[in-house]
Amino acid sequence: MPLADMQAPAGPAEQRQITYNDGSTRTVYVTDHEIPYPDGRLIISRTDLNGIITHANEAFVELSGYTREELIGQPHCILRHPDMPKAAFKDLWATVSAGKKWHGYVKNLCKDGSHYWVYATAVPNVRGGKIVGYTSVRRKPSRRKIEEMTATYKEWRAAEGGQA
Ligand SMILES: Cc1cc2nc3c(=O)[nH]c(=O)nc-3n(C[C@H](O)[C@H](O)[C@H](O)COP(=O)(O)O)c2cc1C
Numbered sequence: 001m002p003l004a005d006m007q008a009p010a011g012p013a014e015q016r017q018i019t020y021n022d023g024s025t026r027t028v029y030v031t032d033h034e035i036p037y038p039d040g041r042l043i044i045s046r047t048d049l050n051g052i053i054t055h056a057n058e059a060f061v062e063l064s065g066y067t068r069e070e071l072i073g074q075p076h077c078i079l080r081h082p083d084m085p086k087a088a089f090k091d092l093w094a095t096v097s098a099g100k101k102w103h104g105y106v107k108n109l110c111k112d113g114s115h116y117w118v119y120a121t122a123v124p125n126v127r128g129g130k131i132v133g134y135t136s137v138r139r140k141p142s143r144r145k146i147e148e149m150t151a152t153y154k155e156w157r158a159a160e161g162g163q164a
Contacts (some may be wrong), residue, residue, distance in 0.1 A: 003078055009113045016082040018164045021089070028082060033114040035063060037140040043118060046125070046135045051076045051093075054133065065111035081109040082164035085156035096124050096134050105141055105149040117146045 005027040008015075013029035020026070037043075043063060046055035053071050061068050064079060071078070080089075084107055095102035102122045107115050118138035124131040141149075157164070 003075065006111070006113075013113045016164055018077075018080060018082050020077055020080075021086070028109060029113040030082060030109065030115070031113040035110065035114050035116040037116055037118060037138075038063070039140065043138040044135065045071075045076070046133055047076055048133050049131065051134075053078075063110070063116055064108070065114070070111075079108040079110075081107045081115050083107055083115075083150075083153060083157070084164075085153050086160055087156050088153070092122055096122050097131070099124050099126070099131060105145060106138075107150075107153070117141050117149075119145070 003024070003026050006029055008029050009031060011031065013031045016028050016030055018026050018028055038059065041059040042057070043060045044055075044057040045053055045060050048054050053074055053076055056064075056068055056071050061071065064071065066078075077089075088104055088106070092102045092104060102120075104120055104122075106118050106120050108118065109115055119141040120136050120138045122134055122136040125133045125135055
């Protein structure tokens with residue numbers, strides 16, 4: 001199901017277009033504002049097999065700027081920031097759908113166009129030998145890593161043709 005376009009924030013923001021893996025597109029707005037990862041908190045979400053959000057903890061809801069009702073039932077790519085390369089998510093999906101644990105740095109887009117960086121660990125939830133969904137637990141990334149990954153993802157995106 002295609003996501004609705006994002007509402008333009010009140011302040012200055014850059015309009016960007018995202019093309020998702022399934023070919024659908026969405027207009028999003030980004031600002032330069034970074035929300036620092038809150039100290040001492042874990043941000044947790046769960047998805048079904050298709051990446052639809054089925055659970056979001058309080059920290060996840062708060063940081064995203066959405067209400068829980070706006071998040072549950074939506075594809076996780078509602079948080080995709082246009083600066084994120086497709087290759088990162090391709091790797092995530094290939095890893096977890098093969099039953100393995102994925103670690104990576106992710107820049108997420110908030111409802112108001114701000115962003116926050118996380119160090120994510122995504123795992124498959126296995127019941128009776130079958131994968132029934134996925135869980136991601138995030139931790140605070142170091143400033144040095146955020147800077148390194150900003151440069152790395154810029155290179156990856158350029159290699160992907162610069163398209164979000
Ligand atoms: C457990 C889990 C957690 C995810 N968390 C995020 C996330 O925080 N931010 C994000 O942009 N994508 C996240 N994804 C990946 C999205 O499902 C999606 O692949 C990504 O946003 C790119 O969109 P696209 O694959 O439709 O192009 C997560 C996927 C899984 C399975």
